[in-house]
Amino acid sequence: MSVLAVAEHRRGELRDVSLELLTAGRELADDLDGELHAAVVGGDVDAFGEKLNREGVDAVHTVDAGEEFNHDVYTQVVAQLAEELSPSVVLMPNTVDGMDYAPAVASRLDRPLVTDAVALDTDDGLTVTRELYGSKVETTIDVHAERAAVTLRPSEWPTAEGVGDATIEAFDATIDESAVRSTVTGFEEVGGGDVDITDADVLVSVGRGIEEEENLDMIFDLADALGATVSGSRPLIDNGWLAKDRQVGQSGKVVTPDVYIAIGISGAVQHVAGMKGSDTIVAINTDPNAPIFDIADYGIQDDLFDVIPALIEEFGG
Amino acid sequence: MKILVTVKEVAVVDDEFEIDGLGIDERYVTADLNEWDEYAVEEAVQIKEAGDDVEVVTVTVGPEGTEETIRQALAKGADRAIRVWDDALAEAGLLDPETKAEIVAAVAADEDPDLVLTGVQSADDGFGATGVTLGEKLGFEWAAVVNALDLDRDAGVAHVRRELEGSVEALTDVELPAVLTIQTGINDPRYASLRGIRQAQSKELATKSLSEVGLDAAAVESPLEQTSLYEPETESEATVFEGSAEETAGELATLLREKGVEN
Numbered sequence: 315m316s317v318l319a320v321a322e323h324r325r326g327e328l329r330d331v332s333l334e335l336l337t338a339g340r341e342l343a344d345d346l347d348g349e350l351h352a353a354v355v356g357g358d359v360d361a362f363g364e365k366l367n368r369e370g371v372d373a374v375h376t377v378d379a380g381e382e383f384n385h386d387v388y389t390q391v392v393a394q395l396a397e398e399l400s401p402s403v404v405l406m407p408n409t410v411d412g413m414d415y416a417p418a419v420a421s422r423l424d425r426p427l428v429t430d431a432v433a434l435d436t437d438d439g440l441t442v443t444r445e446l447y448g449s450k451v452e453t454t455i456d457v458h459a460e461r462a463a464v465t466l467r468p469s470e471w472p473t474a475e476g477v478g479d480a481t482i483e484a485f486d487a488t489i490d491e492s493a494v495r496s497t498v499t500g501f502e503e504v505g506g507g508d509v510d511i512t513d514a515d516v517l518v519s520v521g522r523g524i525e526e527e528e529n530l531d532m533i534f535d536l537a538d539a540l541g542a543t544v545s546g547s548r549p550l551i552d553n554g555w556l557a558k559d560r561q562v563g564q565s566g567k568v569v570t571p572d573v574y575i576a577i578g579i580s581g582a583v584q585h586v587a588g589m590k591g592s593d594t595i596v597a598i599n600t601d602p603n604a605p606i607f608d609i610a611d612y613g614i615q616d617d618l619f620d621v622i623p624a625l626i627e628e629f630g631g
Numbered sequence: 632m633k634i635l636v637t638v639k640e641v642a643v644v645d646d647e648f649e650i651d652g653l654g655i656d657e658r659y660v661t662a663d664l665n666e667w668d669e670y671a672v673e674e675a676v677q678i679k680e681a682g683d684d685v686e687v688v689t690v691t692v693g694p695e696g697t698e699e700t701i702r703q704a705l706a707k708g709a710d711r712a713i714r715v716w717d718d719a720l721a722e723a724g725l726l727d728p729e730t731k732a733e734i735v736a737a738v739a740a741d742e743d744p745d746l747v748l749t750g751v752q753s754a755d756d757g758f759g760a761t762g763v764t765l766g767e768k769l770g771f772e773w774a775a776v777v778n779a780l781d782l783d784r785d786a787g788v789a790h791v792r793r794e795l796e797g798s799v800e801a802l803t804d805v806e807l808p809a810v811l812t813i814q815t816g817i818n819d820p821r822y823a824s825l826r827g828i829r830q831a832q833s834k835e836l837a838t839k840s841l842s843e844v845g846l847d848a849a850a851v852e853s854p855l856e857q858t859s860l861y862e863p864e865t866e867s868e869a870t871v872f873e874g875s876a877e878e879t880a881g882e883l884a885t886l887l888r889e890k891g892v893e894n
Binding site for chain 1: 642644648650653655725729732754755756758761762772773774775776792793794796802803804806812853854855856857858859866867869870876877883890891892
């Protein structure tokens with residue numbers, strides 16, 4: 315009973331989540347007493363194939379099909395590989411590209427799909443742990459099927475290390491070009507502006523808790539008083555209250571300042587992905603259960619509209 | 632041209648809550664239109680306003696209690712709504728993306744839309760898979776996590792941007808008919824006007840059972856079974872400052888100065 319892990323790459327780089335899938339895949343394969351297969355589709359498949367040959371990988375399948383991700387190609391290739399290898403579990407990343415093909419693969423193979431897994435267990439059939447309501451609760455889902463597909467949340471498993479002794483083989487997939495009805499015409503970096511939040515020593519970062527756009531004045535006053543730079547979480551950028559170049563998080567920037575002050579930010583996983591490497595994290599939030607306190611070093615569980623003016627005063631603002 | 636938009640009512644959970652079996656105790660839950668769907672509805676309505684002869688139809692899998700939420704979408708400019716529900720659905724366990732996509736696909740087969748817009752995910756279960764599953768089932772093309780859409784109806788192509796990780800966007804051309812999953816921030820969703828709210832009351836909201844969309848109760852059988860729901864153990868090791876706002880701000884100021892923060 316084998317496991318197939320599908321790698322992800324973009325613009326010439328194998329993405330870390332690929333190696334995380336190998337770690338999770340090896341654990342699953344051990345539980346199932348089976349082999350771990352990895353697959354890489356498109357790009358520099360020979361170089362990627364070598365990189366995927368980590369300890370515990372039994373076979374790497376390379377498919378030379380285009381330079382960049384295309385979901386129509388991926389869906390066809392992964393479905394064919396899965397039919398050939400018949401793995402118990404197909405592991406794919408719960409990334410933006412993973413979300414663009416994994417559901418189609420599962421549906422085409424008639425396998426149940428569980429997305430965004432944070433833990434896997436095989437004690438009594440496959441059980442997947444995932445989060446609900448923006449990480450407020452966790453749930454377990456039992457998969458009553460012989461074969462399944464699961465997407466894994468990035469950064470939940472360590473990357474696989476070491477060099478393995480996998481066979482690296484080209485897989486000859488048949489691609490029906492008439493079924494490729496979308497084309498990636500290019501990539502664009504966004505959020506390049508005057509402000510470089512990745513360069514700041516101190517970030518005053520603001521989230522949904524600020525409630526109104528005009529309340530941002532207070533945040534900029536605080537940043538002035540502290541000699542800090544203002545950044546923000548996704549809702550403020552979605553609302554157009556802050557420019558894209560100030561967005562911290564998975565779809566924004568990854569920041570590692572000396573001090574990160576999170577104000578009215580609940581700490582969704584997408585946000586945490588962008589700031590967890592900060593040296594000192596301070597959280598100010600009325601909700602004592604907010605996930606931001608799980609990674610904060612210091613916290614104030616109080617109304618930001620009381621705390622921030624007092625803090626500005628402390629710094630003579 | 633017809634645009635189908637999936638609309639879901641989601642449970643918004645209070646900061647403080649209790650768990651009741653496999654769900655959240657209803658006392659701590661309020662219902663709202665899924666945030667991502669709000670952007671999908673707005674995108675559809677903007678296409679309608681910019682072009683001729685566009686009909687926007689919403690589709691919901693949900694009980695009668697969701698009609699107030701569905702009317703919100705009608706008040707913002709959708710033309711009519713379809714709601715699928717019956718006893719089999721009410722008694723079903725987990726409604727996974729496969730099940731939901733099968734139901735919406737059955738509605739779509741009847742409605743024959745040119746474009747289907749869904750939210751990227753729902754705020755409650757966050758599977759993020761229904762839209763792409765739907766595309767696959769319908770034999771439509773698709774694109775996930777779209778944060779810009781430029782529709783070329785004459786050429787039958789949607790020029791979209793997919794929001795990737797790390798401030799990068801993939802520019803993608805998608806042939807129609809297509810399913811696009813819409814990311815927050817793609818537009819600026821409007822508030823319903825009083826006139827819109829009044830008009831929504833008289834817009835068609837059709838209710839259909841599974842058999843009326845051509846499915847039977849087998850459609851809601853899922854190999855996925857939710858077996859537990861619990862609050863994750865908090866791993867917080869944060870030093871929490873206690874006291875009045877002045878006191879906590881004072882302690883934080885001391886800490887920040889120790890860390891070298893000073894203008």
